Amino acid sequence: MEYLRIDGEFPRLSNCAVTLGKFDGVHRGHRKLVEKILKRKDEEGATAVLFAFVSSSKMILTNEERKKLLEKMGVDVLLECPLDNRIRHMKADAFVREILVGDLQASYVAVGEDFRFGFERKGTPRLLRELGEKYHFDVDILPKEMEGRRKISSTYIREELGRGNMEKVNSLLGQNFSVEGIVEHGRGLGHKVLFPTTNLVPSPKKLMPPAGVYVTVSRFGETIYEGITNVGYKPTVGEKFLGVETYLFDCREDLYGQNCVVEFLKFIRQEQKFPSLDLLRAQMKKDIASGKRFFQENLVDK
Numbered sequence: 001m002e003y004l005r006i007d008g009e010f011p012r013l014s015n016c017a018v019t020l021g022k023f024d025g026v027h028r029g030h031r032k033l034v035e036k037i038l039k040r041k042d043e044e045g046a047t048a049v050l051f052a053f054v055s056s057s058k059m060i061l062t063n064e065e066r067k068k069l070l071e072k073m074g075v076d077v078l079l080e081c082p083l084d085n086r087i088r089h090m091k092a093d094a095f096v097r098e099i100l101v102g103d104l105q106a107s108y109v110a111v112g113e114d115f116r117f118g119f120e121r122k123g124t125p126r127l128l129r130e131l132g133e134k135y136h137f138d139v140d141i142l143p144k145e146m147e148g149r150r151k152i153s154s155t156y157i158r159e160e161l162g163r164g165n166m167e168k169v170n171s172l173l174g175q176n177f178s179v180e181g182i183v184e185h186g187r188g189l190g191h192k193v194l195f196p197t198t199n200l201v202p203s204p205k206k207l208m209p210p211a212g213v214y215v216t217v218s219r220f221g222e223t224i225y226e227g228i229t230n231v232g233y234k235p236t237v238g239e240k241f242l243g244v245e246t247y248l249f250d251c252r253e254d255l256y257g258q259n260c261v262v263e264f265l266k267f268i269r270q271e272q273k274f275p276s277l278d279l280l281r282a283q284m285k286k287d288i289a290s291g292k293r294f295f296q297e298n299l300v301d302k
Contacts, residue, residue, distance in 0.1 A: 001071035005080045010103035013077070017046035017108040018100065021115060022053050024154040025060035026069055028174040029112065029145035036110035036140055038074050046107055049077040053087070058207040060157060060173075065180060092118025096131045110140040147172055164210045164267035176263035179206065179244050183255045198255055200244040200262065208242065209264065211271040213287050215294045218246055219261040225251050226300075228291040229262055232271035247288060266294055
């Protein structure tokens with residue numbers, strides 16, 4: 001997959017099947033749009049292009065995580081476009097004429113029913129369809145994907161993530177919420193005093209669930225371990241950075257320096273400060289028991 005981040009001029013492409021939006025999280029609704037451009041790619045040989053408007057706010061998926069996911073899905077080009085003054089002030093007709101038609105030579109565009117574009121967000125799906133007729137490209141407008149009576153959106157996912165409701169977050173995303181990174185050396189307290197753990201430092205651009213302990217699975221390539229993970233600052237030992245610390249069940253391997261993906265399944269408890277390491281160790285034993293009970297009672301797709 002080709003990754004293009006716009007810094008000035010847009011690339012010159014041809015016969016593109018394009019979907020546009022923020023694509024924060026690439027949730028179940030986003031996946032319907034991706035399926036549309038992939039279908040056009042398969043049937044008519046179009047280049048499948050995902051056009052993502054990006055901002056400076058923290059994201060459910062980091063740019064790197066999104067790139068890996070979209071490449072796996074079969075997207076040909078990920079085009080990230082910052083919402084700079086040029087884009088913010090470009091009128092809807094000019095955006096279609098100059099960028100979609102002029103630069104990308106779009107033959108097909110798929111958007112959600114609530115998609116807005118152009119200056120003051122005056123561009124609507126209906127206008128896009130009219131411009132498609134004018135400039136000779138096809139337009140599909142998809143209804144919002146629903147979860148019960150509520151529309152699936154990044155806002156909905158952010159709300160549930162802020163509550164630590166990982167079951168709902170994972171259902172809305174269509175995959176498990178995860179954090180990826182390289183296993184780093186910690187203080188060594190886990191191996192010496194508590195329980196041996198792996199330590200990751202999430203990207204500062206990654207939107208994280210509340211500080212606390214979670215049931216997780218950790219992936220090291222094709223190897224998968226069940227476990228529990230603490231997200232937070234480890235107040236009992238006084239860390240100054242947000243960390244992701246995981247105790248892996250039934251693991252005796254040296255994993256330092258390896259890439260790890262930690263997938264979050266269930267919230268156990270909030271992070272708390274303990275008066276002593278002995279009390280922390282006692283609580284960790286309870287957390288481990290809770291985690292193992294979860295896996296015994298639930299069939300987890302790995």
